[in-house]
Amino acid sequence: MAALKLAIGNKNYSSWSMRPWLALRANDIPFVETVIPLYTDNPADKERILSFSRAGKVPVLVDGDITVGDSLAIIEYIAERYPEVKLWPDDVAARAHARSVCAEMHSGFVPLRSECGMNLHRPVRPVTLSADAKANIARIQEIWRECRNRYGAKGPFLFGRFGAADAMYAPVVHRFRTYAIDVAPDTKAYMETMMALPAFQEWTRDGLTETLVIEKFETD
Numbered sequence: 001m002a003a004l005k006l007a008i009g010n011k012n013y014s015s016w017s018m019r020p021w022l023a024l025r026a027n028d029i030p031f032v033e034t035v036i037p038l039y040t041d042n043p044a045d046k047e048r049i050l051s052f053s054r055a056g057k058v059p060v061l062v063d064g065d066i067t068v069g070d071s072l073a074i075i076e077y078i079a080e081r082y083p084e085v086k087l088w089p090d091d092v093a094a095r096a097h098a099r100s101v102c103a104e105m106h107s108g109f110v111p112l113r114s115e116c117g118m119n120l121h122r123p124v125r126p127v128t129l130s131a132d133a134k135a136n137i138a139r140i141q142e143i144w145r146e147c148r149n150r151y152g153a154k155g156p157f158l159f160g161r162f163g164a165a166d167a168m169y170a171p172v173v174h175r176f177r178t179y180a181i182d183v184a185p186d187t188k189a190y191m192e193t194m195m196a197l198p199a200f201q202e203w204t205r206d207g208l209t210e211t212l213v214i215e216k217f218e219t220d
Helices: 015-025 043-052 071-081 092-107 110-115 131-154 164-178 185-195 198-209
Strands: 004-008 031-035 060-063 066-069
Touching: 004 015, 004 043, 015 071, 015 164, 015 198, 043 060, 060 071, 066 071, 071 092, 071 164, 092 131, 092 164, 110 131, 110 164, 131 164, 131 185, 164 185, 164 198, 185 198
Parallel strands: 004 031
Antiparallel strands: 004 060, 060 066
C-alpha cells in the first residue's frame, strides 16, 4: 500500500497545516511530508502547490487516487481510513460534541487568528487585543473547560485520548503561549498536556529551524 502524502506550508506559520499533520503523527500513521513555502514570489512554489491541488491551497492529503483538501476534511478522512486510532469518540453524544467544537474552530475565532497569527519564532510578549479577540479567548477556554470537565476521567486531552478536537485546537496553544495570553489554571494545564505531546514538540522544533521570514506576519 502506497504511503499517504501530505503537502503542508511553513511549519513556523501554517496553523492549518499543523492540524492534519498532528492527527497523523500523534497516531503513528506513516506519511510522506512535503513542505511548500507559502507567500513567496517564486512561481515554482505555486506550481508545486497546484500539482497537489488545483485549489492552490495547503494542506492537501493524497492517498493514491484520492485527494483531500482542507484541514477538517483531511482529519475526517483519516478518521474513516484509520478507525482504530479513534480520532472521534466512540460515544454518539461525545462524538457530536467533538464535531461541534471542531466546526466552531474551523469557521470561527477570526479576530484571534487575525490579531495573533501563528509565528513560532516570535518572542513571547503580549499585544493589545480587541474586545472581539478577548471574547474568542474566553470562548475557547470555555470549550476546553467543558470538554475536560465532561471527559477528563478518560484521559488528559479534550475528550480523554488525543483526537480530532485536540488537533484542531493545537495552533491555539501556540498562540496563547506566544502572545502571553493570560489564561486560567485549567487552560494552562491543558496547554502543558499538548506541549508535552511528542508530535507537538516535533512540529515546534521543525518550525523553529525554518529560516524563511514572511514580512506580513512579522508586524508586531
